[in-house]
Amino acid sequence: MSSEVSTTSEAYLAVQQSQEFQSxxxxxxGxxxxxxxxxxxWYFLYVFLSIFASDFMNKFVFGKISVGLIFGFLQFVTTFAITFIYARWANxxxxxxxxxxxxxxxxxxEH
Structure with a gap:
């Protein structure tokens, strides 16, 4: 059993050091x-604008919808977009x- 574990460990180490794995x-x-x-x-821009530019973030664009609310909503949109982009890229x-x-x-x- 011990030699099997060391063989497996050696195999993993060999793969980890391979050019394909490093690439x-x-x-x-990247x-x-x-x-x-x-x-x-993007997130910290939202936070800093909320802290230091509250007048800007409190401006109403239409109705009761403020710039801050739009930016907050866009945080969710960005999160889903990044998830979608990553999933496509990974696949x-x-x-x-x-x-x-x-x-x-x-x-x-196996060998």
């Missing part, structure tokens, strides 16, 4: 980090490469 990691980080930075900047770009690495790992563990 997949770069691809993931998508997720900028998207996260964008969302955080198209990331998952096939991850599946290939997983299949290689599964194939290597």
């Amino acid at each position: 997949l990691r770069r691809k993931f980080r 998508f997720v980090f900028p998207m996260t930075a964008f969302f955080l900047a 198209r770009e990331f998952d096939p490469a991850a599946d290939a690495i997983g299949a290689e790992l599964d194939g290597g563990a």
Whole structure:
């Protein structure tokens, strides 16, 4: 059992050090980090405007709908849009490469 665990650990380490895995990691980080930075900047813009530009955020655009309410609603829209964009990107770009690495790992563990 111990040799089986060490063989599995070695296989995982070998995959982790492979060029394919490193490329997949770069691809993931290249998508997720900028998207996260964008969302955080957008979120903090909303928060800072609420704190420091309350007159602007309290302006009514039409009826009882204020700029702050619109920005708050757009936070939800942005969250769903990012989720949708990520899911499409992952299905198209990331998952096939991850599946290939997983299949290689599964194939290597059987031998």
